[in-house]
Amino acid sequence: MSLWESLLGALEGLRANAFRASLTMLGMAIGVAAVILLVSIGDGTKQYITKQFSDLGTNLIIIQPGRTETKSPMGPPPGGATRKLTMDDTRALRKWGTQLAAVTPVTLGSGSLRYRDRQRDVTILGCDDQFTEILNLSVGFGRFLSPNDAFSGRRVCCIGETVREQLFGEANPVGEIVQIARSQFRVIGIMARKGTTLGMDMDDLVLVPVRAYMKVFDTDSLFGIRAKALNQDVMEDAMEQAKSILKRQHHGNEDFTLISQDAMMSTMGTILDMIKYIMAGIAGISLVVGGIGIMNILLVSVAERTREVGLRMAVGARRLDILKQFLTESMVLSLLGGSMGVACGLGSATAVGMISEKFQPIVTAGTIALAVFFSGGVGLVFGVYPAWRAAQLDPILALRRE
Amino acid sequence: MIDLERVNRVYVVGKGSGLFQEVIALKDLSLHVESGEFVAITGASGSGKSTLLNILGCLDRPTSGSYRLDGLEVSGLSDAVLARVRNQKIGFVFQSYNLLPRHTALDNVALPLIYSGVSRKARRRRAEVELERVQLKDRSHHRPNELSGGQSQRVAIARALIQNPSILLADEPTGNLDSRTGREIISIFHELNVERGVTVIMVTHDPVVAAAARRVIRLADGEIAEDLAQTSRQGGVA
Numbered sequence: 001m002s003l004w005e006s007l008l009g010a011l012e013g014l015r016a017n018a019f020r021a022s023l024t025m026l027g028m029a030i031g032v033a034a035v036i037l038l039v040s041i042g043d044g045t046k047q048y049i050t051k052q053f054s055d056l057g058t059n060l061i062i063i064q065p066g067r068t069e070t071k072s073p074m075g076p077p078p079g080g081a082t083r084k085l086t087m088d089d090t091r092a093l094r095k096w097g098t099q100l101a102a103v104t105p106v107t108l109g110s111g112s113l114r115y116r117d118r119q120r121d122v123t124i125l126g127c128d129d130q131f132t133e134i135l136n137l138s139v140g141f142g143r144f145l146s147p148n149d150a151f152s153g154r155r156v157c158c159i160g161e162t163v164r165e166q167l168f169g170e171a172n173p174v175g176e177i178v179q180i181a182r183s184q185f186r187v188i189g190i191m192a193r194k195g196t197t198l199g200m201d202m203d204d205l206v207l208v209p210v211r212a213y214m215k216v217f218d219t220d221s222l223f224g225i226r227a228k229a230l231n232q233d234v235m236e237d238a239m240e241q242a243k244s245i246l247k248r249q250h251h252g253n254e255d256f257t258l259i260s261q262d263a264m265m266s267t268m269g270t271i272l273d274m275i276k277y278i279m280a281g282i283a284g285i286s287l288v289v290g291g292i293g294i295m296n297i298l299l300v301s302v303a304e305r306t307r308e309v310g311l312r313m314a315v316g317a318r319r320l321d322i323l324k325q326f327l328t329e330s331m332v333l334s335l336l337g338g339s340m341g342v343a344c345g346l347g348s349a350t351a352v353g354m355i356s357e358k359f360q361p362i363v364t365a366g367t368i369a370l371a372v373f374f375s376g377g378v379g380l381v382f383g384v385y386p387a388w389r390a391a392q393l394d395p396i397l398a399l400r401r402e
Numbered sequence: 403m404i405d406l407e408r409v410n411r412v413y414v415v416g417k418g419s420g421l422f423q424e425v426i427a428l429k430d431l432s433l434h435v436e437s438g439e440f441v442a443i444t445g446a447s448g449s450g451k452s453t454l455l456n457i458l459g460c461l462d463r464p465t466s467g468s469y470r471l472d473g474l475e476v477s478g479l480s481d482a483v484l485a486r487v488r489n490q491k492i493g494f495v496f497q498s499y500n501l502l503p504r505h506t507a508l509d510n511v512a513l514p515l516i517y518s519g520v521s522r523k524a525r526r527r528r529a530e531v532e533l534e535r536v537q538l539k540d541r542s543h544h545r546p547n548e549l550s551g552g553q554s555q556r557v558a559i560a561r562a563l564i565q566n567p568s569i570l571l572a573d574e575p576t577g578n579l580d581s582r583t584g585r586e587i588i589s590i591f592h593e594l595n596v597e598r599g600v601t602v603i604m605v606t607h608d609p610v611v612a613a614a615a616r617r618v619i620r621l622a623d624g625e626i627a628e629d630l631a632q633t634s635r636q637g638g639v640a
Contacts, residue, residue, distance in 0.1 A: 316489020
């Protein structure tokens with residue numbers, strides 16, 4: 001009995017009980033659709049977050065004060081720093097860091113920004129002229145902090161789009177004086193809209209020269225240093241170089257931590273993959289439930305068609321032929337259900353993509369192949385027992401069954 | 403062609419309950435049937451008729467003894483080989499026709515050919531020829547529930563004959579039919595026997611039907627009680 005014959009036979013058998021068969025397939029379809037939808041959401045989340053990281057800038061090296069004994073790629077726990085990073089460290093990196101394209105000190109705090117009678121609480125970030133290059137920012141209007149501003153700590157600032165809208169409305173803010181922590185700053189530029197990156201609203205920032213920040217907030221330590229390697233190939237070298245420069249600066253102590261963006265991304269990737277697999281596993285449970293449905297319906301079918309099995313054996317069907325017949329039916333049920341599931345999964349993933357703007361579920365060919373492969377596997381596994389039962393029937397007893 | 407020698411068939415009833423009991427269905431039975439014979443097997447119920455027919459049809463194996471079919475010792479063959487023997491050499495006709503309800507008459511007739519790897523097209527062609535022989539060509543595309551009892555049995559006969567088997571085994575073939583239709587079926591058997599030389603072995607408890615055969619074997623308690631060759635057929639056949 002050829003495969004094609006078995007297939008036609010199976011389809012005919014299913015058509016005879018079309019409603020029952022479609023209910024069984026529905027179970028399978030839901031399982032497959034759930035797997036596809038959840039995996040595509042997992043993949044979409046990963047891509048979304050990966051994009052957030054790469055929006056931070058490429059070839060980014062993050063330097064934070066403090067040293068963790070265990071190598072956490074997410075940086076040292078806060079508050080554990082023994083020695084701060086300073087402007088001297090930044091200068092040293094600039095001077096000796098031949099593998100670094102740009103280096104900027106970063107200070108971070110929050111404060112209120114006042115313009116005339118309006119006031120807004122914002123994140124205030126101290127940096128210097130190379131900050132935009134490292135973090136892929138650009139100025140929408142006016143100009144960014146110049147090397148001169150940075151060197152002299154001039155009281156100028158660049159503001160984000162949100163800040164501009166809230167404080168100035170339609171008015172042109174460039175040249176206006178705003179007040180930050182009782183000091184007056186002149187607005188020199190407005191940053192181009194960037195959106196939220198890793199939970200930080202880049203449009204709700206006020207950027208000031210780091211020296212001005214230190215004076216106004218009376219601090220001499222940095223939040224951290226951000227640097228950019230010349231290119232992807234020298235990333236490792238650049239990290240090593242930065243490390244040795246800073247170590248010399250700190251009298252041989254490695255009381256700081258360097259994190260490459262790659263390391264952060266791969267850690268996040270691992271976590272996100274794990275979440276994805278867990279979700280796929282949960283969806284996989286519904287595949288198993290679908291499989292049990294198939295097994296149940298096949299057992300019923302075998303019982304109903306006992307006489308048919310007996311007759312087929314009497315006219316020359318081998319046990320193997322009977323086994324194949326029912327196994328094919330099971331496979332057809334699960335694969336047809338699976339294809340319905342693929343359609344539903346694709347449909348619902350598209351729907352999710354249409355509802356949310358930023359986030360897009362990603363359905364890969366691999367995901368579909370996996371889902372179809374599993375639905376076929378489920379059909380095989382759960383079809384074996386009923387098919388085996390049918391094949392083991394005694395033709396004499398089977399023929400006598402009413 | 404058929405050689406049964408000291409065949410026993412013992413069933414074990416109540417297996418595993420501790421109270422099992424052996425039932426002897428066939429007792430030291432020896433039987434020889436020549437090619438081209440028309441044999442009726444009669445006997446009270448429980449006399450072993452069906453068991454004998456099942457063994458002859460290779461659906462069952464003797465507990466002991468030997469069964470040679472066309473010189474081939476069948477009792478030691480595997481399930482798969484027996485299936486092949488059934489497919490090629492034996493045609494079955496049952497009391498309740500056993501047609502597949504969802505298949506057309508044509509597909510029912512063609513069923514045995516599926517298991518010998520005949521293509522769909524060739525199957526149809528041969529099934530049509532066979533249906534024509536039982537005068538049901540116009541019913542090819544009807545399903546069993548659209549056929550009368552006599553028609554159903556004729557479809558079943560066409561199915562039994564499609565592989566040109568040397569033996570036709572019938573188990574109460576007229577049991578579900580009225581006497582006139584029954585006579586028609588028996589006359590088809592007779593024709594097959596005479597014209598195509600098919601060996602017919604038929605189990606029946608109806609003496610009128612049995613009378614159509616040229617040899618009547620009566621079983622009692624798993625043994626042959628009577629083996630009569632009838633020189634002339636009496637009654638029954640039109």
